[in-house]
Amino acid sequence: xxxxxxxxxxxxxxxxxxxxxxxxxxxxxxxxxxxxxxxxxxxxxxxxxxxxxxxxxxxxxxxxxxxxxxxxxxxxxxxxxxxxxxxxxxxxxxxxxxxxxxxxxxxxxxxxxxxxxxxxxxxxxxxxxxxxxxxxxxxxxxxxxxxxxxxxxxxxxxxxxxxxxxxxxx
Amino acid sequence: xxxxxxxxxxxxxxxxxxxxxxxxxxxxxxxxxxxxxxxxxxxxxxxxxxxxxxxxxxxxxxxxxxxxxxxxxxxxxxxxxxxxxxxxxxxxxxxxxxxxxxxxxxxxxxxxxxxxxxxxxxxxxxxxxxxxxxxxxxxxxxxxxxxxxxxxxxxxxxxxxxxxxxxxxxxxxxxxxxxxxxxxxxxxxxxxxxxxxxxxxxxxxxxxxxxxxxxxxxxxxxxxxxxxxxxxxxxxxxxxxxxxxxxxxxxxxxxxxxxxxxxxxxxxxxxxxxxxxxxxxxxxxxxxxxxxxxxxxxxxxxxxxxxxxxxxxxxxxxxxxxxxxxxxxxxxxxxxxxxxxxxxxxxxxxxxxxxxxxxxxxxxxxxxxxxxxxxxxxxxxxxxxxxxxxxxxxxxxxxxxxxxxxxxxxxxxxxxxxxxxxxxxxxxxxxxxxxxxxxxxxxxxxxxxxxxxx
Numbered sequence: 138x139x140x141x142x143x144x145x146x147x148x149x150x151x152x153x154x155x156x157x158x159x160x161x162x163x164x165x166x167x168x169x170x171x172x173x174x175x176x177x178x179x180x181x182x183x184x185x186x187x188x189x190x191x192x193x194x195x196x197x198x199x200x201x202x203x204x205x206x207x208x209x210x211x212x213x214x215x216x217x218x219x220x221x222x223x224x225x226x227x228x229x230x231x232x233x234x235x236x237x238x239x240x241x242x243x244x245x246x247x248x249x250x251x252x253x254x255x256x257x258x259x260x261x262x263x264x265x266x267x268x269x270x271x272x273x274x275x276x277x278x279x280x281x282x283x284x285x286x287x288x289x290x291x292x293x294x295x296x297x298x299x300x301x302x303x304x305x306x307x
Numbered sequence: 308x309x310x311x312x313x314x315x316x317x318x319x320x321x322x323x324x325x326x327x328x329x330x331x332x333x334x335x336x337x338x339x340x341x342x343x344x345x346x347x348x349x350x351x352x353x354x355x356x357x358x359x360x361x362x363x364x365x366x367x368x369x370x371x372x373x374x375x376x377x378x379x380x381x382x383x384x385x386x387x388x389x390x391x392x393x394x395x396x397x398x399x400x401x402x403x404x405x406x407x408x409x410x411x412x413x414x415x416x417x418x419x420x421x422x423x424x425x426x427x428x429x430x431x432x433x434x435x436x437x438x439x440x441x442x443x444x445x446x447x448x449x450x451x452x453x454x455x456x457x458x459x460x461x462x463x464x465x466x467x468x469x470x471x472x473x474x475x476x477x478x479x480x481x482x483x484x485x486x487x488x489x490x491x492x493x494x495x496x497x498x499x500x501x502x503x504x505x506x507x508x509x510x511x512x513x514x515x516x517x518x519x520x521x522x523x524x525x526x527x528x529x530x531x532x533x534x535x536x537x538x539x540x541x542x543x544x545x546x547x548x549x550x551x552x553x554x555x556x557x558x559x560x561x562x563x564x565x566x567x568x569x570x571x572x573x574x575x576x577x578x579x580x581x582x583x584x585x586x587x588x589x590x591x592x593x594x595x596x597x598x599x600x601x602x603x604x605x606x607x608x609x610x611x612x613x614x615x616x617x618x619x620x621x622x623x624x625x626x627x628x629x630x631x632x633x634x635x636x637x638x639x640x641x642x643x644x645x646x647x648x649x650x651x652x653x654x655x656x657x658x659x660x661x662x663x664x665x666x667x668x669x670x671x672x673x674x675x676x677x678x679x680x681x682x683x684x685x686x687x688x689x690x691x692x693x694x695x696x697x698x699x700x701x702x703x704x705x706x707x708x709x710x711x712x713x714x715x716x717x718x719x720x721x722x723x724x725x726x727x728x729x730x731x732x733x734x735x736x737x738x739x740x741x742x743x744x745x746x747x748x749x750x751x752x753x754x755x756x757x758x759x760x761x
């Protein structure tokens with residue numbers, strides 16, 4: 138006797154609906170819960186136990202091509218020199234650009250490894266390049282003049298970012 | 308064992324051990340609480356530890372001293388007598404069938420694999436990075452809530468959001484001695500395991516193990532649960548807190564044990580300190596209780612425990628913190644429009660109610676986030692209105708109903724683009740109530756079909 142004695146049609150109707158709902162949901166849930174999701178998670182485990190720190194570049198909203206170049210060409214202990222303008226806050230800039238700049242700021246503010254806070258003026262940028270000779274340099278919105286990049290070539294380009302690669306032999 | 312592994316193990320063991328001590332203080336034993344015990348332990352331990360860390364921050368004690376917090380916090384739990392919390396066990400513990408235990412163990416194992424595999428993606432995107440982890444990094448890197456912390460807050464989005472999640476992540480940083488990029492999620496993700504344990508224990512009090520398994524599968528299969536068990540948002544903590552609050556509340560109705568009232572308060576406090584949405588649910592529950600007491604002209608159904616002030620204390624703590632640092636909520640006026648929720652609600656309600664109703668019909672009721680549980684809720688209200696509002700079902704039915712109504716009003720009065728706001732938050736918001744609604748369904752089924760109950 139499933140139903141409480143005295144229960145009428147409405148309880149039976151509700152129970153019937155629950156049966157249909159739970160049965161339908163469970164039939165579709167079981168493959169996901171016990172097969173598909175665990176399979177995907179198990180495949181991700183090796184990477185999870187040894188994650189690639191270079192994923193930390195992603196908040197810069199880089200293109201997949203740029204990420205691929207950085208992953209391939211930047212040494213594990215290397216650093217990406219990033220130049221950005223320091224006077225953006227004082228300018229009347231588009232919201233999207235401001236959001237991008239805030240992302241860049243956050244990267245440096247919260248110490249993502251491998252990303253070095255850029256400098257706002259050409260002289261400081263030139264000094265940083267001369268001193269560090271980084272394999273890759275990222276220039277946000279063409280902050281510094283192209284003359285600084287005599288020893289570099291453009292590896293990849295986005296409207297906001299230019300990725301410069303050091304020429305071989307230089 | 309490397310120092311990294313040791314610090315990780317210690318970081319997770321410390322809140323668990325504190326939770327065991329807290330429950331022991333309330334004379335709550337595993338055999339009494341049942342399957343929900345590990346969930347109660349984790350919830351209470353994290354809340355207690357975070358309160359301690361908040362105190363350390365207020366006293367200017369930097370993260371290098373935080374390792375002492377579990378030891379300092381353990382002292383009161385060992386000193387205070389637990390005799391006054393002793394009471395009868397509300398039901399004799401019965402041995403659970405081993406297939407059921409294996410099934411719950413399997414679900415926990417799959418969820419454990421899920422949360423470990425989350426480490427393949429670092430915390431770099433979406434709200435988990437921009438809101439929660441960013442605030443945790445700020446707490447860790449600017450010890451003592453000083454000027455540096457205050458200026459850093461200005462660059463964070465939603466800097467008024469509650470501190471529990473960031474404090475738990477900052478705890479992970481402090482024990483590792485550096486900013487982490489994936490392991491900091493772990494204390495938040497462990498709430499997925501806690502939620503399964505609490506749900507299993509709570510639903511088992513209403514239904515036979517077979518039906519508990521069915522509801523657990525539906526809960527674990529929720530699209531939002533799968534996302535939240537891999538990302539350090541706070542919605543899972545709100546869901547866990549609300550479920551614990553209601554589970555302990557329903558136990559208190561039978562046992563009248565102060566320990567159960569305290570656990571209900573701890574659950575609500577956890578939810579409130581996790582995300583502001585929980586204050587809406589608390590308001591709904593208080594309204595429902597007030598209506599009940601006024602209608603009965605009797606206040607005897609309210610517990611008289613000082614622990615009931617814990618959620619209000621947490622709410623006050625966060626309000627004072629926000630006031631000190633000049634933080635305010637975007638929905639309450641701190642937005643580009645400069646308009647508050649209430650003023651926009653009146654001006655926008657007519658325009659927005661249609662699209663919101665459409666959204667509810669298209670997505671809300673059949674949402675993969677909630678497995679259609681709110682469609683079941685609506686159908687039950689239509690078919691069995693009297694049963695839904697009678698006895699022990701009154702409070703959950705009224706709370707869920709008023710909470711859903713409150714969510715609707717928030718969206719109607721939001722300054723954000725409506726569809727964008729719904730698309731980006733409605734699933735997670737509804738999920739916060741989903742485990743609670745599953746427990747409500749179990750109680751309703753026990754009422755209308757006693758043969759389904761244990």
